[in-house]
Amino acid sequence: MGHDTAEWVFVAIVIAILFYVGVDSWIVQKEVEEIPADAEVIKVTGQQWFWSFEHADGTKEKITLHLQKGHAYNFEIYAKDVMHSFNIPDYVVFEDAVPGHVNHAWFSPDQVGEFPIQCREYCGIGHYQMRGSLVVEEGKS
Amino acid sequence: MVLELRKPRPVWQIMFSTHHTDVALLYTITGMAFLFMAGVLALMIRTHLFFPGQAILISDPATFNRIFTVHGLTMLFLFALPFAAGIGNYLVPIMVRYKDMAYPKLNAVAFWMNPIGGALLWLGFSDTSWVSYAPYSVIRAPGPAADMMIFGLKILGISSILSSINFIVTILKCKHPDLPLRQVPLFAWSILTVSLMTVVAMPTYAASLIMLLTDRLGVSGFFNPSLGGDPIAYLHLFWFTFHPEVYIFLLPAIGMMYELIPRFSRKPLFSQGSGVFAFVMLGLIGFASWGHHMYSTGMDFTTKVVFMIGTLAAVPASGMHVFNFLATMWGGRIRFAAPMKFAVGGIALFFSAGAGGVLNSAMPLDFITHGTYWVVGHMHLFLTGTIAFGFVAMMYYMFPFITGRMYSEKLANIHFIMMMWGTVQVFFTQHLLGLEGMARRIYDYPPEFTSWVQLNQIATVGAWILGGSFVIFLANLIYHSAKGKEANMDDPFGLGGKYYYPYQAKNPTHHTGY
Amino acid sequence: MSHTEQEEPIPRTSPRRLGKMLAIIIGIQVVGAAIFFTHYDYWNSYQPNAEKIQLGLGTNTQQKQGQATGKTINVSLKFVESSDFKTLAFNAVSGSDHNPEIHANVGDKIVFDVTNAGKSYHAFAVTDSKEGPGPAIEGTTVGTADSPMKPKESGQATFVPSKPGEYYYICAVPGHRELGMEGKIEVAPSGGAAQPSGTEVKPTGNKVEFTLGFVMSSDSKQYAFNALPGQTGSNPDIKVKSGDTVTIHVKNNSKSYHAFGIVVDPDSQPAVLWNSAVKSADSPMKPNESGDVTFVAGAPGTYHYICTVPGHAALGMDGKFIVEP
Numbered sequence: 007m008g009h010d011t012a013e014w015v016f017v018a019i020v021i022a023i024l025f026y027v028g029v030d031s032w033i034v035q036k037e038v039e040e041i042p043a044d045a046e047v048i049k050v051t052g053q054q055w056f057w058s059f060e061h062a063d064g065t066k067e068k069i070t071l072h073l074q075k076g077h078a079y080n081f082e083i084y085a086k087d088v089m090h091s092f093n094i095p096d097y098v099v100f101e102d103a104v105p106g107h108v109n110h111a112w113f114s115p116d117q118v119g120e121f122p123i124q125c126r127e128y129c130g131i132g133h134y135q136m137r138g139s140l141v142v143e144e145g146k147s
Numbered sequence: 148m149v150l151e152l153r154k155p156r157p158v159w160q161i162m163f164s165t166h167h168t169d170v171a172l173l174y175t176i177t178g179m180a181f182l183f184m185a186g187v188l189a190l191m192i193r194t195h196l197f198f199p200g201q202a203i204l205i206s207d208p209a210t211f212n213r214i215f216t217v218h219g220l221t222m223l224f225l226f227a228l229p230f231a232a233g234i235g236n237y238l239v240p241i242m243v244r245y246k247d248m249a250y251p252k253l254n255a256v257a258f259w260m261n262p263i264g265g266a267l268l269w270l271g272f273s274d275t276s277w278v279s280y281a282p283y284s285v286i287r288a289p290g291p292a293a294d295m296m297i298f299g300l301k302i303l304g305i306s307s308i309l310s311s312i313n314f315i316v317t318i319l320k321c322k323h324p325d326l327p328l329r330q331v332p333l334f335a336w337s338i339l340t341v342s343l344m345t346v347v348a349m350p351t352y353a354a355s356l357i358m359l360l361t362d363r364l365g366v367s368g369f370f371n372p373s374l375g376g377d378p379i380a381y382l383h384l385f386w387f388t389f390h391p392e393v394y395i396f397l398l399p400a401i402g403m404m405y406e407l408i409p410r411f412s413r414k415p416l417f418s419q420g421s422g423v424f425a426f427v428m429l430g431l432i433g434f435a436s437w438g439h440h441m442y443s444t445g446m447d448f449t450t451k452v453v454f455m456i457g458t459l460a461a462v463p464a465s466g467m468h469v470f471n472f473l474a475t476m477w478g479g480r481i482r483f484a485a486p487m488k489f490a491v492g493g494i495a496l497f498f499s500a501g502a503g504g505v506l507n508s509a510m511p512l513d514f515i516t517h518g519t520y521w522v523v524g525h526m527h528l529f530l531t532g533t534i535a536f537g538f539v540a541m542m543y544y545m546f547p548f549i550t551g552r553m554y555s556e557k558l559a560n561i562h563f564i565m566m567m568w569g570t571v572q573v574f575f576t577q578h579l580l581g582l583e584g585m586a587r588r589i590y591d592y593p594p595e596f597t598s599w600v601q602l603n604q605i606a607t608v609g610a611w612i613l614g615g616s617f618v619i620f621l622a623n624l625i626y627h628s629a630k631g632k633e634a635n636m637d638d639p640f641g642l643g644g645k646y647y648y649p650y651q652a653k654n655p656t657h658h659t660g661y
Numbered sequence: 662m663s664h665t666e667q668e669e670p671i672p673r674t675s676p677r678r679l680g681k682m683l684a685i686i687i688g689i690q691v692v693g694a695a696i697f698f699t700h701y702d703y704w705n706s707y708q709p710n711a712e713k714i715q716l717g718l719g720t721n722t723q724q725k726q727g728q729a730t731g732k733t734i735n736v737s738l739k740f741v742e743s744s745d746f747k748t749l750a751f752n753a754v755s756g757s758d759h760n761p762e763i764h765a766n767v768g769d770k771i772v773f774d775v776t777n778a779g780k781s782y783h784a785f786a787v788t789d790s791k792e793g794p795g796p797a798i799e800g801t802t803v804g805t806a807d808s809p810m811k812p813k814e815s816g817q818a819t820f821v822p823s824k825p826g827e828y829y830y831i832c833a834v835p836g837h838r839e840l841g842m843e844g845k846i847e848v849a850p851s852g853g854a855a856q857p858s859g860t861e862v863k864p865t866g867n868k869v870e871f872t873l874g875f876v877m878s879s880d881s882k883q884y885a886f887n888a889l890p891g892q893t894g895s896n897p898d899i900k901v902k903s904g905d906t907v908t909i910h911v912k913n914n915s916k917s918y919h920a921f922g923i924v925v926d927p928d929s930q931p932a933v934l935w936n937s938a939v940k941s942a943d944s945p946m947k948p949n950e951s952g953d954v955t956f957v958a959g960a961p962g963t964y965h966y967i968c969t970v971p972g973h974a975a976l977g978m979d980g981k982f983i984v985e986p
């Protein structure tokens with residue numbers, strides 16, 4: 007019927023847009039999830055209510071993390087008690103810290119400076135204070 | 148039909164009646180009461196977040212956590228579901244041309260579980276957040292509040308399942324033999340879809356609640372890693388129920404808009420068939436997308452893709468509804484009474500909420516928005532912008548039929564402008580806040596982030612406007628239910644005689660049919 | 662399709678009926694609120710069993726408090742925070758007041774007066790674990806991590822150590838101890854019994870000798886043995902074994918009058934034990950006078966060697982005389 011054609015066209019446009027979103031997401035996510043082989047592993051442990059870090063060479067840091075610009079880092083994320091979410095918003099590093107699981111997220115900071123770290127999964131009264139700092143320094147290659 | 152059925156009935160007779168219209172009123176009125184209680188909590192939260200570093204109204208983070216938990220639980224389980232059940236109870240038997248619901252006593256029992264569940268939730272005032280993720284709710288949430296919450300939710304879940312069974316049997320088995328199913332009004336179709344979805348989805352949640360309880364007692368380790376369990380299991384069980392559940396919240400409001408828009412456009416509905424198809428499709432596909440709430444939990448790539456496809460596949464169904472509404476309005480002689488204003492406003496906000504949702508479902512973009520105020524803005528655009536707008540529209544529409552009087556159109560106009568403005572101001576702003584990185588469920592934020600401070604303040608002002616609009620709404624309804632001008636029971640909205648209102652009967656045994 | 666004739670007037674709600682319905686709704690809410698607020702502390706009062714199981718999966722030797730037989734030590738502590746919230750401490754964020762160290766003996770009653778002088782929430786506890794927020798020793802807590810002290814709130818806790826060693830007073834909110842809210846409590850051993858008994862024992866034949874000198878500052882404000890307070894060697898600890906035959910050479914190197922003796926506690930039990938006195942308050946040692954005393958060290962415990970002239974021990978002439986078993 008005549009007036010149904012408009013509806014088909016509309017639905018077709020919607021599906022086309024969604025298809026585009028889906029395919030583009032697929033491509034981008036595939037790229038994002040490929041962790042480079044030379045990424046340095048940094049162990050991140052989330053617990054109520056602070057983040058602690060351990061570098062590949064054993065150096066431990068609490069709350070503030072010092073990294074070098076231009077290097078790739080692969081975070082191994084652990085949780086000690088309840089669920090947390092490790093997040094560096096400026097670099098879209100975001101992965102849950104789940105007790106009993108190890109999650110991974112990688113990135114490579116390309117700017118020197120200080121960037122906030124926060125927890126993005128509700129974990130109790132200290133959730134809002136579970137903040138830290140990422141300090142990116144010039145790389146000594 | 149009118150609230151006062153025969154010579155003024157004693158209030159207790161209304162309260163303990165099993166007739167579908169009375170139960171409907173009970174559902175609706177308690178739903179509204181809980182709406183305002185939860186609304187007060189929301190205003191407390193927004194006011195507190197106006198200034199960082201200050202404890203305005205909320206003295207400590209523990210109280211803050213309890214407030215947002217109870218706000219969420221109340222709005223969803225004690226307002227959205229019961230209100231839809233209420234309007235459903237009122238209209239569905241009329242729409243299928245039957246004298247009452249299939250099981251009237253069960254109907255009343257299902258209603259009375261709501262205040263009991265609500266009492267448990269409100270007395271306990273737990274702090275687990277409404278999703279109550281393990282392991283926090285297992286090993287940290289203090290009792291007895293969290294246990295009361297679990298029991299309360301179980302009772303509410305059972306209530307939901309019982310009323311769903313009632314609706315399914317009423318619509319499928321008790322409908323008049325001369326009425327083919329595909330001609331049953333779309334509102335009844337939305338209730339049917341929602342009831343079928345509830346019966347499939349809710350038992351999973353009931354199971355996960357029992358598991359939470361036994362985990363808390365220490366006798367099981369379903370979600371406790373130190374006893375061999377996995378917190379992610381809870382997330383899967385929870386979201387398997389609650390993703391379909393968000394569609395369960397939404398569909399009755401869409402169904403209500405289907406009642407209002409053709410009538411107030413004075414034009415027949417564009418396509419009954421598309422509406423039915425869209426409801427059924429959403430009901431089925433809604434079960435395929437729960438993992439999009441868990442993108443960051445460490446699932447592998449393929450799983451994430453499957454859930455993304457499932458999420459995107461449900462969007463065309465919603466698009467079909469919007470098209471249906473717009474095509475119905477196109478070329479109609481629209482009477483913009485209050486119900487129509489709210490219905491149209493609801494559609495506009497529904498569209499914007501959906502657009503934001505598409506962004507969320509795109510995997511990489513979800514990592515920017517998950518757990519931030521973007522999600523808060525997105526879900527509230529759906530909940531307030533579509534569902535509340537639809538419910539309010541329906542309230543205004545049913546008002547003359549239930550009370551026999553008319554509300555004030557002028558006050559309703561003010562209500563509409565304020566509610567539209569307030570909703571946009573709070574929830575669009577929260578999308579921006581989320582992009583700035585502000586996390587959810589936080590008691591306080593660093594004052595150095597000036598963009599956060601400004602956006603929070605804008606959002607709080609919007610919330611106050613929204614709250615004010617609800618006060619006007621309540622005043623309008625309460626005052627005019629007793630003192631309003633008597634409505635013309637044949638055509639309260641002045642649409643002209645050709646567009647009938649099917650619920651004109653004055654007593655429960657006399658239905659006009661459709 | 663619609664019936665337009667009205668067979669009878671449609672009954673509509675009256676204000677009285679509406680009022681009744683509103684009264685019911687609001688009445689229920691008021692009753693509910695009353696129940697909630699009168700029992701406000703009950704609803705979130707205990708932790709789930711699962712938490713106890715989880716915490717107990719590590720070591721769970723919960724210390725109990727001892728008997729208060731020693732002296733009372735009053736400690737006033739305030740939770741403080743640096744403005745960027747990256748450093749937390751007790752009393753002061755840095756400087757000499759920062760996280761004061763407490764010295765006590767087994768059996769001393771340490772009374773903590775704790776106030777939250779910060780902007781955030783905290784909880785006080787005494788624990789013997791070296792890291793982490795607990796477990797707290799029973800009775801030493803003010804507030805807990807899940808029900809903490811709000812700003813300006815204060816409370817009291819008492820700690821009577823039953824065993825010697827290193828204890829810590831901390832903020833029990835997870836993360837706060839790591840950010841600096843931790844202070845040490847050194848509990849000196851007293852060989853088992855809370856307060857030394859002072860009973861005499863048979864000599865073992867072992868002989869030891871010590872030399873002590875009364876000293877005083879030139880402004881007569883500071884008193885001590887051997888060296889002035891703050892200087893090395895002031896009020897040296899003397900350690901002997903129970904049953905030793907102890908000889909102490911005492912010299913008055915000050916311009917005032919003094920006398921010597923070993924006591925259990927100069928405040929509560931100033932009686933001189935084991936005939937260890939050199940002169941007395943009534944007949945003291947003059948400036949530059951010296952004297953000796955030989956006695957058998959009695960039951961194990963931490964005693965004090967003091968100047969027995971009233972007031973001088975309180976002014977500083979008080980050192981530890983530790984008798985080991």
